[in-house]
Amino acid sequence: VTGKKTLDEETLDAIEEILITSDIGVETVMELLERLRKRARIKGEDETAEIQDIMRQELKSVLSDQVERSASDEKSFFNPGVTPFVIMVVGVNGTGKTTTIGKLAHRFRKEGKSVIIAAGDTFRAGASEQLNIWAERSGSDFVRHQAGADPGAVVFDALNAAVARRKDVLIVDTAGRLHTKVNLMEELKKIRRVMTKLIPEAPHETLLVLDATTGQNSIRQAEQFRDIVGLTGIVLTKLDGTAKGGVVLTILKELGIPVKFIGLGEGIEDLAAFDLNTFIDALFS
Amino acid sequence: DLTRKLDHVLKKIKGQGKLSEKNIADSLREVRKVLLEADVNYKVAKEFVKSVQEKSLGQAVLKSITPGQQIVKIIYDELTRLMGQSTASLRFANIPPTIFMATGLQGSGKTTFVGKLALYLRGQKHSPLMVAADIYRPAAIDQLKTIGKQLNIPVFSEDGKNPIQICWDSIQQARQNGNDVVIFDTAGRLHIDENMMKELSEIKEKTKPHNIFFVADGMTGQDAVKAATEFNNWLAYDGVVLTKMDGDARGGAALSIKAVTGKPIMFVGMGEKFNTLEQFHPDRMASRILG
Numbered sequence: 179v180t181g182k183k184t185l186d187e188e189t190l191d192a193i194e195e196i197l198i199t200s201d202i203g204v205e206t207v208m209e210l211l212e213r214l215r216k217r218a219r220i221k222g223e224d225e226t227a228e229i230q231d232i233m234r235q236e237l238k239s240v241l242s243d244q245v246e247r248s249a250s251d252e253k254s255f256f257n258p259g260v261t262p263f264v265i266m267v268v269g270v271n272g273t274g275k276t277t278t279i280g281k282l283a284h285r286f287r288k289e290g291k292s293v294i295i296a297a298g299d300t301f302r303a304g305a306s307e308q309l310n311i312w313a314e315r316s317g318s319d320f321v322r323h324q325a326g327a328d329p330g331a332v333v334f335d336a337l338n339a340a341v342a343r344r345k346d347v348l349i350v351d352t353a354g355r356l357h358t359k360v361n362l363m364e365e366l367k368k369i370r371r372v373m374t375k376l377i378p379e380a381p382h383e384t385l386l387v388l389d390a391t392t393g394q395n396s397i398r399q400a401e402q403f404r405d406i407v408g409l410t411g412i413v414l415t416k417l418d419g420t421a422k423g424g425v426v427l428t429i430l431k432e433l434g435i436p437v438k439f440i441g442l443g444e445g446i447e448d449l450a451a452f453d454l455n456t457f458i459d460a461l462f463s
Numbered sequence: 464d465l466t467r468k469l470d471h472v473l474k475k476i477k478g479q480g481k482l483s484e485k486n487i488a489d490s491l492r493e494v495r496k497v498l499l500e501a502d503v504n505y506k507v508a509k510e511f512v513k514s515v516q517e518k519s520l521g522q523a524v525l526k527s528i529t530p531g532q533q534i535v536k537i538i539y540d541e542l543t544r545l546m547g548q549s550t551a552s553l554r555f556a557n558i559p560p561t562i563f564m565a566t567g568l569q570g571s572g573k574t575t576f577v578g579k580l581a582l583y584l585r586g587q588k589h590s591p592l593m594v595a596a597d598i599y600r601p602a603a604i605d606q607l608k609t610i611g612k613q614l615n616i617p618v619f620s621e622d623g624k625n626p627i628q629i630c631w632d633s634i635q636q637a638r639q640n641g642n643d644v645v646i647f648d649t650a651g652r653l654h655i656d657e658n659m660m661k662e663l664s665e666i667k668e669k670t671k672p673h674n675i676f677f678v679a680d681g682m683t684g685q686d687a688v689k690a691a692t693e694f695n696n697w698l699a700y701d702g703v704v705l706t707k708m709d710g711d712a713r714g715g716a717a718l719s720i721k722a723v724t725g726k727p728i729m730f731v732g733m734g735e736k737f738n739t740l741e742q743f744h745p746d747r748m749a750s751r752i753l754g
């Protein structure tokens with residue numbers, strides 16, 4: 179596709195393959211291809227811009243007003259101006275929530291903020307031990323109860339500790355759960371209620387952690403978590419692999435939920451602010 | 464809702480009287496769309512539709528008074544055939560222990576699968592030993608030890624050894640303790656991480672597992688083929704486990720992986736508890752993908 183200058187059907191097929199295999203999703207891709215066809219008809223055969231640039235432009239116009247919302251203000255995220263700044267991290271099983279919390283805590287610490295982490299996953303084997311290690315690595319306080327405890331109780335204690343110890347940030351880890359499990363989603367609602375009762379504006383951020391290797395099901399996940407517990411942003415993990423995570427473009431377009439951060443590895447530094455232009459460029463690399 | 468979409472497409476095909484070649488092409492374009500929405504790999508979906516089209520353009524279908532019914536049957540049969548005729552079975556060593564190895568990308572459900580497989584094998588009157596060969600992920604060994612306590616199944620772990628040594632030493636332990644099946648839990652890794660993939664092939668070379676599994680997340684999208692192919696190139700694994708299928712992911716990755724690697728899907732993970740391992744049923748998977 180690179181270097182081609184005309185939008186013939188063969189090129190459109192090649193573009194379709196690139197877009198679909200980045201998990202953008204059929205509907206959005208069809209919409210994009212239709213715009214390209216119209217554009218080719220209008221501009222005719224003397225289209226001299228690189229196909230890549232045309233694609234970027236069309237993708238950005240498809241996402242038009244969402245592009246503004248997606249401009250993640252990294253600086254203000256890590257300097258929130260409210261204390262304690264409460265972040266709840268949610269998502270389905272194995273997407274990278276616990277690891278992402280370690281990375282976020284580390285970023286806050288680098289900005290000179292004090293952090294406390296709540297072990298809200300009281301269900302999965304080894305969950306609090308795993309989070310404890312990330313708390314130690316990032317120099318964060320840590321609140322946990324025994325295995326099988328009520329996650330709401332852990333969050334209650336952690337929030338009180340955050341206030342009492344005048345911590346800048348509280349990050350709440352939750353157990354992975356499929357969005358289709360009604361009782362588990364109810365539990366999440368209950369955890370949120372515990373926070374809101376203590377601090378009405380809490381949680382100030384609710385981040386959905388999505389795995390870049392997941393396909394169209396990410397859209398269902400985003401819808402359900404948004405409906406049940408509200409979402410302020412997405413963290414897209416495992417982008418250091420070969421998956422492109424294109425489904426977030428459909429999520430941005432259809433649900434207006436912005437990606438705030440991306441995960442680029444298993445180390446504590448492997449977190450970056452999301453940049454839509456960089457992301458779109460990477461789709462074609 | 465995708466279930467209603469394909470139903471709608473298939474009803475349209477079934478409801479038509481005589482079909483022209485154009486009718487068939489249009490309907491199959493719709494079917495391709497449904498497959499892509501179900502996360503079936505782009506190339507696999509293209510090939511599938513092409514083969515259904517070829518079969519559908521046969522004179523028998525075009526001359527039939529219910530061509531739509533025939534095409535729907537061709538679609539279901541072709542999909543079920545591609546998914547694998549029947550479940551492959553586990554290999555057991557003539558002289559114990561039999562060695563199992565779980566591999567895959569980060570977070571796919573390997574450690575949980577190791578617990579499920581151990582419980583399943585004990586139910587089949589075996590004496591399993593689970594091996595904590597993930598020395599990287601924080602508290603991975605704690606996780607497996609906790610699972611071992613919950614299931615009352617022994618876990619082998621060693622401080623200060625590399626995963627190849629740990630796996631090797633676990634076999635000697637199994638022989639001493641009379642464990643006739645040994646299951647390695649390995650660290651999640653990227654198929655493009657040469658060093659980590661090399662580690663897996665070194666474990667394979669040294670311990671010669673009888674059953675190597677590629678454990679894949681059932682919600683995986685287009686990337687399924689890349690990872691499955693690379694892991695197969697490095698390990699020539701014996702079978703695939705598709706996890707987290709208790710959600711509403713359509714599971715197109717199942718078709719993609721089977722079609723591209725030819726390796727059988729042996730188990731399906733249907734929950735977080737350890738008694739949720741199920742045999743893979745190709746016909747059920749076909750219905751799920753088609754919605």
Ligand SMILES: Nc1nc2c(ncn2[C@@H]2O[C@H](COP(=O)(O)OP(=O)(O)OP(=O)(O)O)[C@@H](O)[C@H]2O)c(=O)[nH]1
Pocket residue numbers: 269270271272273274275276277278299302305352353354355387415416417418419440441442443444448569570600651653
């Ligand atoms: N390569 C890569 N691996 C990641 C990334 N983020 C997390 N992981 C790995 O993904 C696996 C799962 O991470 P966790 O943090 O345990 O995921 P989780 O969402 O908390 O999992 P549950 O609590 O079980 O639902 C671990 O092996 C992590 O090291 C990333 O950005 N890149």
Ligand SMILES: Nc1nc2c(ncn2[C@@H]2O[C@H](COP(=O)(O)OP(=O)(O)OP(=O)(O)O)[C@@H](O)[C@H]2O)c(=O)[nH]1
Pocket residue numbers: 271272302354356567568569570571572573574575576597600603649650651652706707708709731732733734735
């Ligand atoms: N709902 C559901 N959850 C599952 C299933 N299998 C595993 N999980 C969950 O998925 C998450 C990740 O499982 P793990 O077993 O830790 O995954 P892993 O592949 O060992 O992860 P790494 O070692 O970090 O690569 C955990 O929350 C598990 O409880 C399944 O079949 N269904």
Ligand SMILES: [Mg+2]
Pocket residue numbers: 275276277299305352353354
């Ligand atoms: Mg976790």
Ligand SMILES: [Mg+2]
Pocket residue numbers: 573574575597603648649650651
């Ligand atoms: Mg594991």
